[in-house]
Amino acid sequence: MKIGVIGCGSIAQHRHLPEYAAHPDAEIVAVCDIVPERAQTIADQYGTRAYTDYHEMLANEEVEAVSVCTPNYLHAPISIAALHAGKHVLCEKPMALTVEDADKMIEAAKSNQKTLMIGHNQRFVRSHEIARELIESGKIGKIYSFRTTFGHGGPDTWSVDGKHSWFFQQEKAGIGAMADLGVHKADLIRYLLGEEIVEVAAFAGTFAKSATVDDNAVCILKTESGIVGTLTASWSYVSKEDNSTIIYGERAILRLEDHPHYSLIVEYANGEEAHYALGKIQSNEEGGQNTSHVIDHFLKSVINHEEVPVTGSEGKRSLGVILAAMESSQTGKVIKIHP
Missing domain, CATH: 3.40.50.720 (NAD(P)-binding Rossmann-like Domain)
Structure with missing residues (x-):
């Protein structure tokens, strides 16, 4: 190709x-x-x-x-x-x-x-794939809640243009940390739970950077079945990156990318635990996975005339979540999304 x-x-x-x-x-x-x-x-x-x-x-x-x-x-x-x-x-x-x-x-x-x-x-991270399989299988039982976060020091720490990066400019970025990081987690939650987000309440602001876009945002998301959880996106984490997600279920808690050695920890209600050492998540930090698998899936789909795993329609739904979050932050209202 x-x-x-x-x-x-x-x-x-x-x-x-x-x-x-x-x-x-x-x-x-x-x-x-x-x-x-x-x-x-x-x-x-x-x-x-x-x-x-x-x-x-x-x-x-x-x-x-x-x-x-x-x-x-x-x-x-x-x-x-x-x-x-x-x-x-x-x-x-x-x-x-x-x-x-x-x-x-x-x-x-x-x-x-x-x-x-x-x-x-994020859909192609192995811990996320296994977590989705566990949820789909029913082993985790009914999902009660979740929290997901993506935070690091900001584009000035890795962008080719540093503190002058387009990421900080509203006319070029449109949205800041929520477009850079929050959209990843909005897409991940949709993927893990197999449900659409239908309501969003959010607070977003510029606290840490010289920017005309948000550098921090905290959101409350509600799915179509009523699951409520939080999503955080930040460019102000001055220590190590946080790319973790926790799913709280009826029979177990799933801890994803929340431990330095185990990519996935399953804590069952009966006290048993399962630990998965799957390698570090793809990251801007040293030691992250050396492939995103995005290119692999894209080429495979095109060459084999198959549907891609993240279609335009899927991307649109995840985009809709961050647009609703920004609208909520600006209006102070809970924003409804129609799947």
Whole structure:
């Protein structure tokens, strides 16, 4: 599969490019970035062609599929242009900044009969996959509640542009920590519980960074069956990253990525425990998993003409949760979401 990568920032450099390069069924044939020096440096590194205008890259008929790794506000327009150009698209999260743009992306994929996948990599973490299986099997019983969090020091600690990163600029990011981290956890809770979020109440603000977007948010989520839990997203965790989730069930508690050695701990009501050592979760910190598995699933789906595991519709539903959270924070109201 001939691949083009649009946007050569941190996520492209640490995930998309090396994972495509390591995959036997992929060949990187083009990279694009508005910073000419960055585009050329990456092109030289991977022995490919550099572009500074994505329209020119999309006109290259050799490119069969693209990864969209740009600032958030460009996700929808670039993905739509790529789909209309006949390319399959893997788009970073959040897929768009409005539900309307998400719908346009989905329609563009459908009308051009091309694949659209959203890069929600938390679904492919092994502890999360096992937890979903345990919940589906009924071994955990009825789910009562949950709490999930994603926090680290912020994009200034890892973005290629540091404290000047687009992540902190409202006109380019749209939403801050909730779009960067919260959307991951919104998608994860939907995946783990197999339910949609139907009500959201949230508080979000800017406390730690020089930014025009939120850097901290705390949300209360309610699912369609009535499960209530919390979601936290933060760019102000000054010590180690926290990427944990805890599910409270009738027969057991699931602790996901909440222990330094065990990726999943199951604490049963009868006092028994099961410990799963599955390796560290994919992380910006040293020692995290060296693959997100997103590229593997995307290529497999395209090559085998299968539906991707994270469709545009799935991405839209997770986007809807963070949009509702921001609306709640701004209005002081509980926001209802219609699945």
